[in-house]
Each structure stands twice: as C-alpha cells, then as structure tokens.
Amino acid sequence: MAxxxxxxxxxxxxxxxxxxxxxxxxxxxxxxxxxxxxxxxxSVAIWDGFSWRWYxxxxxxxxxxxxxxxxxxxxxxxxxxxxxxxxxxxLATTRKRAxxxxxxxxxAINQPLMVPEIVTAVALLILFAAVKVATGxxxxxxxxLAHTAFCIPFAYLPIRARLEGMDMALEAAAADxxxxxxxxxxxxTLPLLMPGIAAGMMLAFVTSLDDVVISLFVKSAGQDTLxxxxxxxxxxxxxxEINAISSVLLLLTLVLLTTFxxxxxxxx
Amino acid sequence: xxxxxxxRRADExxxxxxxxxxxxxxxxxxxxxxxxxxxxYSFLTPGRYGNVEWVFSLDAxxxxxxxxxxFDDTLKLADAHLTIFWRSLKLSLMTTILAFAVGFPxxxxxxxxxxxxxxxxxxxxxxxFWTNLLIRTFAINQxxxxxxxxxxxxxxxxxxxxxxxxxxxDTAVFIGMVxxxxxxxxxxxxxxxxxxxxxxxxxxxxxxxxRLTVLRRIIFPIVKPGIVAGSILVFIPALGAYVTPRVLGxxxxxxxxxxxxxxxxxxxxxxxxxxxxxxxxxxxAAALLVYVRFANRDSTxx
Amino acid sequence: MQSQPQQQGKGASVxxxxxxxxxxxxxxxxxxxxxxxxxxxxxxxxRRGEFFxxxxxxxxxxxxxxxxxxGFETPTSGQILLDGQDITNLPPNKRxxxxxxxxxxxxxxxxxxxxxxxxxxxxxxxRADIAARTAEMLALVQLEAMSTRKTAQLSGxxxxxxxxxxxxxxxxxxxxxxxxxSALDLKLRKEMQSELKRLQTETGITFIFVTHDQEExxxxxxxxxxxxxxxxxxxxxxxxxxxxxxxRFVADFIGETNFLIARMQGGVATLPGDVALPLPGSRxxxxxxxxxxxxxxxxxxxxxxxALPATVSHSVYFGTDSHVHLRLADGTEVVSxxxxxxxxxxxxxxxxxxxxxxxxxxxxVLED
Ligand SMILES: Nc1ncnc2c1ncn2[C@@H]1O[C@H](COP(=O)(O)OP(=O)(O)OP(=O)(O)O)[C@@H](O)[C@H]1O
Ligand SMILES: [Mg+2]
Numbered sequence: 001m002a003x004x005x006x007x008x009x010x011x012x013x014x015x016x017x018x019x020x021x022x023x024x025x026x027x028x029x030x031x032x033x034x035x036x037x038x039x040x041x042x043s044v045a046i047w048d049g050f051s052w053r054w055y056x057x058x059x060x061x062x063x064x065x066x067x068x069x070x071x072x073x074x075x076x077x078x079x080x081x082x083x084x085x086x087x088x089x090x091l092a093t094t095r096k097r098a099x100x101x102x103x104x105x106x107x108a109i110n111q112p113l114m115v116p117e118i119v120t121a122v123a124l125l126i127l128f129a130a131v132k133v134a135t136g137x138x139x140x141x142x143x144x145l146a147h148t149a150f151c152i153p154f155a156y157l158p159i160r161a162r163l164e165g166m167d168m169a170l171e172a173a174a175a176d177x178x179x180x181x182x183x184x185x186x187x188x189t190l191p192l193l194m195p196g197i198a199a200g201m202m203l204a205f206v207t208s209l210d211d212v213v214i215s216l217f218v219k220s221a222g223q224d225t226l227x228x229x230x231x232x233x234x235x236x237x238x239x240x241e242i243n244a245i246s247s248v249l250l251l252l253t254l255v256l257l258t259t260f261x262x263x264x265x266x267x268x
Numbered sequence: 269x270x271x272x273x274x275x276r277r278a279d280e281x282x283x284x285x286x287x288x289x290x291x292x293x294x295x296x297x298x299x300x301x302x303x304x305x306x307x308x309y310s311f312l313t314p315g316r317y318g319n320v321e322w323v324f325s326l327d328a329x330x331x332x333x334x335x336x337x338x339f340d341d342t343l344k345l346a347d348a349h350l351t352i353f354w355r356s357l358k359l360s361l362m363t364t365i366l367a368f369a370v371g372f373p374x375x376x377x378x379x380x381x382x383x384x385x386x387x388x389x390x391x392x393x394x395x396x397f398w399t400n401l402l403i404r405t406f407a408i409n410q411x412x413x414x415x416x417x418x419x420x421x422x423x424x425x426x427x428x429x430x431x432x433x434x435x436x437x438d439t440a441v442f443i444g445m446v447x448x449x450x451x452x453x454x455x456x457x458x459x460x461x462x463x464x465x466x467x468x469x470x471x472x473x474x475x476x477x478x479r480l481t482v483l484r485r486i487i488f489p490i491v492k493p494g495i496v497a498g499s500i501l502v503f504i505p506a507l508g509a510y511v512t513p514r515v516l517g518x519x520x521x522x523x524x525x526x527x528x529x530x531x532x533x534x535x536x537x538x539x540x541x542x543x544x545x546x547x548x549x550x551x552x553a554a555a556l557l558v559y560v561r562f563a564n565r566d567s568t569x570x
Numbered sequence: 571m572q573s574q575p576q577q578q579g580k581g582a583s584v585x586x587x588x589x590x591x592x593x594x595x596x597x598x599x600x601x602x603x604x605x606x607x608x609x610x611x612x613x614x615x616x617r618r619g620e621f622f623x624x625x626x627x628x629x630x631x632x633x634x635x636x637x638x639x640x641g642f643e644t645p646t647s648g649q650i651l652l653d654g655q656d657i658t659n660l661p662p663n664k665r666x667x668x669x670x671x672x673x674x675x676x677x678x679x680x681x682x683x684x685x686x687x688x689x690x691x692x693x694x695x696x697r698a699d700i701a702a703r704t705a706e707m708l709a710l711v712q713l714e715a716m717s718t719r720k721t722a723q724l725s726g727x728x729x730x731x732x733x734x735x736x737x738x739x740x741x742x743x744x745x746x747x748x749x750x751x752s753a754l755d756l757k758l759r760k761e762m763q764s765e766l767k768r769l770q771t772e773t774g775i776t777f778i779f780v781t782h783d784q785e786e787x788x789x790x791x792x793x794x795x796x797x798x799x800x801x802x803x804x805x806x807x808x809x810x811x812x813x814x815x816x817x818r819f820v821a822d823f824i825g826e827t828n829f830l831i832a833r834m835q836g837g838v839a840t841l842p843g844d845v846a847l848p849l850p851g852s853r854x855x856x857x858x859x860x861x862x863x864x865x866x867x868x869x870x871x872x873x874x875x876x877a878l879p880a881t882v883s884h885s886v887y888f889g890t891d892s893h894v895h896l897r898l899a900d901g902t903e904v905v906s907x908x909x910x911x912x913x914x915x916x917x918x919x920x921x922x923x924x925x926x927x928x929x930x931x932x933x934x935v936l937e938d
Contacts (some may be wrong), residue, residue, distance in 0.1 A: 019377030029407035092287035116508025118525040123302035149298025169675035177689035194364035
C-alpha cells in the first residue's frame with residue numbers, strides 16, 4: 001500500500017486473518033452437519049438433493065422418541081431442582097457478612113466444575129452400583145440426582161450475579177414498609193431475582209441435556225438418554241438421521257442460549 | 269457486641285446454613301461423597317465379574333505403573349499404560365498450545381472490535397461453548413472420516429488416490445480437542461485483553477519497540493492471568509477427555525479417560541480404575557493450585 | 571421514663587414530649603483492631619412534630635444513627651425509645667417509622683402507585699383503603715398523572731417525590747430522611763426543600779433529616795444536631811447554633827469563622843497585641859479560643875482605642891461583598907467580610923497597617 005495509514009497500535013499483523021479462519025473453522029463443521037441432515041441420499045458426504053426424509057425417519061423412530069423424552073424429562077427435573085437449591089444457596093452466600101464455612105460452601109458448590117467428568121462418572125458408578133444392589137431400586141432417581149448435582153454450579157452462577165447486582169436498600173425498604181422477612185422475599189427479592197433464576201435454569205437445562213459421560217456411567221439398562229443413544233449409534237452405520245436429531249438439539253440449545261443472553265443483558 | 273447484636277448475627281448465620289443445606293446434601297451425594305468412596309475402592313481387590321471384593325490390596329496402585337510377569341512373577345513397567353499416559357499428556361499439552369496459538373489472535377481480534385460489535389463476536393464464540401460437545405465431535409468425525417466430506421472432495425478433485433487415514437489417529441483426537449475446547453481458551457483471554465490499557469502499547473511503540481517486542485514484553489506479561497486461566501481451562505478437560513478420543517480416536521488411541529472406563533467394562537478391574545481416577549484428580553488439583561498461586565501473586569503484585 | 575434526666579448537648583432544652591429518644595447509643599462495627607466506632611455514646615431527644623436535622627461531615631455516623639432508629643441495626647449498647655416505649659430490639663417492619671432512602675430504593679418492578687401502596691398492602695389494608703390513600707398521596711406530591719408508570723421512567727425529582735409519598739402513606743409516627751436531596755441539581759433541590767418543609771407542616775409528622783449541607787440544615791430545621799466522629803456536639807435551633815457555637819468543630823463546620831487564641835482572667839480576654847476585651851458573660855480562665863464571624867470583624871484606623879493592630883495581606887472580591895485577609899501581630903490570620911457599598915469603594919491596599927475590632931457580643935468563647 002502506498003497510502004500511509006494511521007498507525008494503529010492495537011493491530012497486530014496476521015491476527016485478524018487467524019481470527020477469521022478460527023470463526024470459519026468453528027462453524028463450518030456444524031454447518032456441514034446441519035446441511036447433510038437435509039440430504040436426500042444416505043451419505044453424510046455426497047449431496048443428493050434436499051429432503052426432509054431424515055427428520056421424518058427420526059420422528060418415526062420409536063427409540064429416538066423414547067430417549068428424547070427421557071432426556072427432556074431428566075433435564076427438566078435436574079434443572080428445576082438444581083435451580084431451586086442454587087437459589088437458596090445463593091441467597092445464603094451472597095451480600096452477607098462473611099461467616100465461617102462460607103468459603104467451604106462456595107467450594108462445594110463449584111466442586112463439580114473442577115473435577116473431570118470421567119472421574120465423577122466413575123465415582124458415581126461405584127456408589128450407585130452398591131446402592132442398587134442394596135436397595136434393588138433401578139429407577140431414574142440416580143440419573144436425576146447426578147444431573148442435579150452437576151447442574152447446581154451452572155444454576156448458581158447467574159443467580160448469584162443477579163443478586164450481587166441488586167440494591168440491598170430495596171429489601172431494607174421493604175422491611176421499613178412493614179414487610180415481614182418472608183413478605184419482603186416474596187414481593188421484592190423474588191420478582192427482582194426472576195431473570196437470574198430463569199437464566200440459571202436455562203443453563204442448567206442445557207448442561208443436563210449435553211451430558212454424555214455421567215449419564216453413560218450412571219444409567220441402568222434401558223435408560224439411554226439422547227446423547228448416550230447417539231454415542232451408541234456411532235458404532236453402527238452413520239446416516240444423516242443422526243444429523244437430523246443433532247440439528248434439532250442444536251436448534252433447541254440455540255433458542256435457550258439466546259433467551260439466556262437476552263435475560264441477562266436486560267439488567268445493564 | 270451486645271447480646272441482641274450477636275443474637276441477630278447468630279440467627280443470620282444459622283439461616284445461611286439452613287438455606288445451603290439442601291444444595292450441600294445433593295452435592296455431597298451426587299458429587300463429593302462418591303469421590304471419597306472411590307478412594308476406598310482403589311485399595312480393594314477386583315471381583316471376578318467386575319465390582320470388588322472387600323479385601324485390602326495395593327495391587328491397583330502398583331498396577332498403574334507395573335505389571336506382574338505371568339512367568340517369573342517379577343514386576344515390570346507396564347508399557348501399555350505408560351503409552352496411554354504419555355499420549356494423554358502429550359495430546360493435552362499440544363491441545364493447550366495450539367488452542368493458545370489460535371485463541372490469542374481470536375481474543376485480540378474480538379477485544380479490538382468496536383464496542384457495540386464485541387458482544388456479537390463474543391456470542392459467536394460462546395455458542396459452540398454451550399452446544400453439545402458430542403454433536404461438535406460428530407461434526408468433526410463426519411468431515412474427516414474415510415468416506416467423509418474431506419476425503420470425498422479430495423478424491424473427486426484428484427488430489428489423492430486413496431482416502432487419507434485421519435480418523436482414529438492421534439491427529440484426529442488432537443484436532444477434535446482443539447476444536448471443542450477452543451472457546452474455553454478464548455473467553456478468559458478476551459477478559460484479560462479487554463481490561464488492558466492500549467495506551468501502554470502507544471508508550472511501547474514510542475520507545476521504538478518492534479511489534480514483536482511489544483507483544484513479548486508488554487502484552488503477554490499483562491494478559492498473563494488470562495493465559496494461565498485459559499490454559500488450565502483447556503488442559504484439565506483435555507486430560508480427562510473421554511468423548512473426543514472415543515469418537516475420533518476409536519478403540520486403539522485411548523486416553524486416560526477411556527482407559528479408566530475400560531477398567532469398569534471389559535477390564536473388570538474396578539480398583540485400578542478407581543486408582544487411575546484418583547491420580548487424574550490429583551493432577552487436576554495440582555494444576556488448580558498452580559492457577560490459584562498465579563492468580564494470587566498477580567493480584568498482589570498487579 | 572419521662573422523668574429521667576436528658577443527656578443532651580448544651581443548646582437543647584428538655585422536651586416534655588419526645589417522639590424519639592436515643593439514650594447512650596454506642597454502635598461498633600467489626601471487632602478487635604479493625605473495630606470502628608460509628609456512634610460513641612449518642613443521646614438525643616427529638617420532639618413530637620419537629621423538623622430535626624442531623625448535620626455533620628461524611629463518615630460522622632449520621633446514617634448509622636438513622637439506621638438505628640429505623641431498626642436496620644441494633645446498637646452495641648444503649649436504648650432507642652419511641653413515644654416512651656423501648657423499641658431497641660424491634661425489627662424494622664414492627665416500627666411505625668418510615669425511611670426515605672438516599673438512593674430512593676424504589677421498587678423497580680412496581681408502578682408508582684404500587685410503590686406508594688406497598689406499605690399499606692404489607693399492613694394488610696383493604697384494596698379500597700389502599701387505593702384511596704394512594705390517590706391522596708399522589709395528589710400530595712403532585713404525581714397523579716404518573717401513577718401507572720414504572721419508576722425507572724421518572725426523573726430524579728419525581729422519583730424523590732414517589733419515595734416521599736411511599737414513606738408517608740402508612741402515616742408513620744416519625745419519618746427518617748437520609749440525604750434525600752443530595753442527588754438533585756441545585757434548582758430542584760431548592761424546590762424540594764420548600765416542598766419537604768410544606769409536607770412536614772401539613773402532615774405534622776416528626777421529621778429526622780440527615781444532611782451534610784449546612785445551608786440546607788439552617789434553612790429547613792426547627793432544631794439541628796451537629797455531629798462529628800460519632801458524637802453529637804451541639805443541639806439547638808439554627809440561630810443558636812450559628813450565633814453561639816459551643817466548640818471549635820461546630821463553629822468551623824457551620825459558616826466561616828475566625829479563631830483567636832486569648833488569655834482569660836476575671837471576665838476579660840487578653841488578645842494578641844495585649845489588647846484587653848471584656849467578656850462579662852464568660853467565667854472561663856486561662857487560655858481559650860475565641861470565635862468571631864467574618865461579618866463581625868470591622869476594619870478601623872490603626873489608632874482606634876481597643877483595636878487590634880493588623881496588616882492587610884490581600885483581599886478577595888465576591889460581588890456583593892469582599893473578604894479582606896488580615897494578619898495580626900502574632901501572625902494569626904483574620905478574615906473580615908466587607909459589604910460592597912454603592913460607591914464600590916476599593917478594599918484597603920495590601921500592606922496597609924489597620925486596626926481590627928469587633929463588638930463584644932459577637933465574640934464566642936469556645937469550650938475547646
Ligand atoms: N456496616 C458497616 N460496617 C463497618 N463500618 C461501617 C458500617 N457502616 C458504617 N460504618 C462506618 O461507620 C462510620 C459512620 O458511617 P455513616 O454511614 O453513619 O456515616 P455518615 O455520617 O452517614 O456519612 P455520609 O455523609 O458519608 O453518608 C464510618 O466510618 C463508616 O465507615
Ligand atoms: Mg450517610
């Protein structure tokens with residue numbers, strides 16, 4: 001370039017190029033996956049024209065229906081319970097004078113984030129195997145408990161953030177205006193906390209829906225979730241049916257995440 | 269403190285504990301407690317059909333590094349295990365390095381966009397972070413498998429005459445892990461760069477420093493906390509990766525995660541699996557400690 | 571209870587009918603080395619229906635005292651009485667006292683009307699009663715047109731009015747106001763000052779008002795309590811506090827003051843330059859500090875009898891008046907305020923030797 005341009009100190013040569021390549025590489029595989037879910041042929045590499053065929057196939061697949069329902073039920077239960085527990089914990093640990101044991105609570109809540117999933121999964125397998133033998137109970141309780149536990153930190157984070165951003169004078173004002181502690185919570189704290197709670201619930205739901213490893217080790221026979229089912233399918237012939245299911249899951253995640261961002265952004 | 273004051277305070281603390289208790293119980297039953305039981309299991313004897321027999325044994329811990337020779341009963345280094353450990357460590361480190369190499373420019377790019385556009389670029393990085401890891405790994409699988417898009421295209425173009433064997437190699441696992449863990453590197457790097465005062469750069473250039481010197485001497489030291497956080501966030505899950513090596517590495521190119529799983533399946537050696545898990549846990553704890561050290565030192569000297 | 575002796579600063583007379591009484595309140599935050607004593611033995615009695623102002627610099631404990639009365643804090647020791655009843659350990663929601671917060675603390679998820687009706691709703695009043703009282707309050711603060719708006723859509727002054735209406739709606743016995751005007755610009759502030767005063771007179775509710783703005787305190791209050799470092803230094807009517815400050819802090823904090831060191835003996839003060847000034851009212855002995863307001867410092871010719879010799883060091887012109895800075899024989903600086911007269915006569919030249927005198931009634935002997 002002959003024209004002398006303003007010397008931009010923040011510009012480092014090649015960085016933008018790398019960044020653009022990174023963004024393309026990040027989305028290209030996902031895009032391919034979605035594109036081939038509409039393939040009329042049964043290959044995931046050769047394009048045979050557009051068709052809804054694989055979505056129909058997936059929709060008619062009883063097993064897919066079953067595992068999807070199970071995954072949704074599991075995610076809904078885990079998200080609801082973990083959000084309720086995380087809300088209580090956040091109320092207990094935020095905006096208070098520090099008390100002995102507070103750090104311990106904080107560490108305990110975030111502990112699932114720090115341990116590799118495979119380790120938690122194996123540890124749960126060991127414990128639940130023993131409990132299954134002892135009690136004979138084989139139900140969904142194990143999956144729900146395990147998912148609830150690792151969803152707690154995800155639900156906790158946005159709730160805590162919302163609480164910290166909340167003016168403490170509001171609750172003082174409620175008390176000043178004759179609200180009992182419970183009334184103050186019910187009429188002031190809770191409504192103001194709602195966006196944080198919804199955001200936490202959404203993150204928990206997405207996190208539960210994504211999980212493969214822990215479900216794989218905790219589930220009893222016949223308790224496949226959507227991700228463990230998909231993983232098992234990979235051993236067999238891959239067909240665009242997997243792509244179709246994955247695309248639907250992607251869409252669901254995208255909708256939830258967008259809602260999350262809108263919910264958390266409104267605050268500022 | 270007056271009696272009323274300390275009474276109020278005690279009530280408040282008691283309420284805090286009461287409110288936290290349900291979450292703590294679930295966390296103990298579903299996350300923390302099982303880890304303790306796992307440690308106990310690593311000191312037991314494997315059962316014949318899986319599970320354990322309640323007989324104390326150090327075999328599992330010995331078995332991490334050594335095998336007993338079937339013929340003369342001597343202890344030998346377990347080469348197969350060492351290979352797996354080495355692969356795990358190598359791949360995780362390589363993943364961290366490549367993720368940093370491409371993640372830093374990306375984070376820098378985002379941080380230097382006009383303010384109103386940054387949220388958009390950040391959102392683009394965050395979406396993959398929250399989308400299903402399994403699906404993202406599938407996407408890579410479909411592209412690099414022998415009959416996948418890449419090979420089909422290259423064959424059609426006549427660049428190659430036989431499909432490239434990419435899938436089920438260490439390279440595939442490496443590429444896959446960089447792909448899935450990259451957002452974990454970019455986000456903390458962005459956070460660190462965003463706080464960075466660009467006037468420092470101007471000062472640097474005023475002093476006739478070259479771009480490379482500025483990068484090395486000014487930028488890197490200042491964003492170091494972000495680099496450390498990003499590296500730990502990538503390294504820890506990479507080291508414990510299970511899905512990516514399974515989907516892209518196949519049965520042969522195992523990492524520790526898959527090796528642990530094996531002990532609870534065909535291997536039928538739960539104590540060894542438990543011991544390996546404890547080792548993984550210790551490595552992760554050490555990495556976290558390094559991080560805490562760094563973070564603390566930085567905040568006091570920053 | 572009423573017969574107990576009142577612990578108060580000098581200026582205040584004993585009230586027969588106190589609305590709020592604070593007795594020997596001590597409030598300590600933290601423990602050990604890091605302990606902060608926000609209130610250090612504060613006793614004050616606030617009369618029913620008066621406009622009482624707590625005035626003091628930042629960090630002197632005004633908010634803490636207010637929070638103690640509202641019930642957000644429990645005193646480390648001491649008592650709070652409302653209408654003669656001990657309310658020290660009553661939670662805020664059980665005290666018939668309402669607060670206007672410095673940040674207003676309006677509920678952002680509720681409308682203006684819902685904000686105002688909040689207290690009545692919590693008290694369990696009927697819908698009809700709440701609606702009637704809310705309408706009444708909206709009219710009082712002239713916000714009828716805004717009743718269905720969310721509070722974020724209001725201007726600062728309007729938010730201020732909502733906060734006021736919300737606190738007044740439940741008909742509290744005492745209204746606490748913590749620097750309610752500090753966030754407003756000067757013009758709005760002046761407007762709200764008279765508005766507040768009007769509301770107080772109309773409702774007859776006892777107001778305890780916190781400010782660190784002395785002018786605000788002087789113009790609005792029936793009585794002022796001047797605070798510093800967790801203690802109340804003086805309580806009195808605005809005139810009394812201004813004209814007869816009892817200590818150096820009060821004299822310095824309210825208005826501008828010249829301080830002179832003098833030696834007292836038998837009702838006569840000996841000033842720098844060996845000038846004797848008879849102060850019959852004072853029984854002090856030994857070295858004392860005298861306070862004289864700049865408007866009482868007169869510049870006279872050097873040889874006037876009883877005048878202190880001084881040199882003009884410089885003067886500053888302010889339009890309606892000017893400040894002449896003078897140096898006394900011992901180096902003490904004294905400021906004299908001179909009204910600008912019609913002729914616009916110039917202030918004396920720097921370096922001119924002059925005399926300084928003041929009427930005996932304008933000199934205040936301070937306690938410390
Ligand atoms: N919750 C608390 N914990 C510790 N110290 C506190 C607390 N609240 C107040 N203090 C301390 O008590 C002292 C008095 O504070 P207070 O808020 O009452 O001052 P103030 O007169 O209202 O000041 P301002 O005019 O700045 O509002 C200050 O030194 C403050 O730092
Ligand atoms: Mg204050």
